[in-house]
Amino acid sequence: MSDVAKPKNPEDDWKIWLVVNPATWLMPILFTVLAIAIAVHWVVFAVGLGWSA
């Protein structure tokens, strides 16, 4: 296993798509980003940093 070439990033970043097929996973990835954004906004408003902070 140790003879596997180590990636050099960011130039090898594109190779993620040789493992993860965007036709299958792009929308789940985008919905996960949306869920994280909603969670962060929820916490920010919950701790009182909302509009009227």
Added chain:
Amino acid sequence: MAEQSLSGLTDQQAKEFHEQFKVTYTAFVGLAALAHLFVIAANPWW
């Protein structure tokens, strides 16, 4: 069956998709940074 990637994409397709992914992601980060600057201008959280 020729050498196929785990995702089934060819190197060319993966590079082509990644170019668009970088553009969209850069726009997302740009917009988020802008939104944070508006919040800092209107109501800094520190």
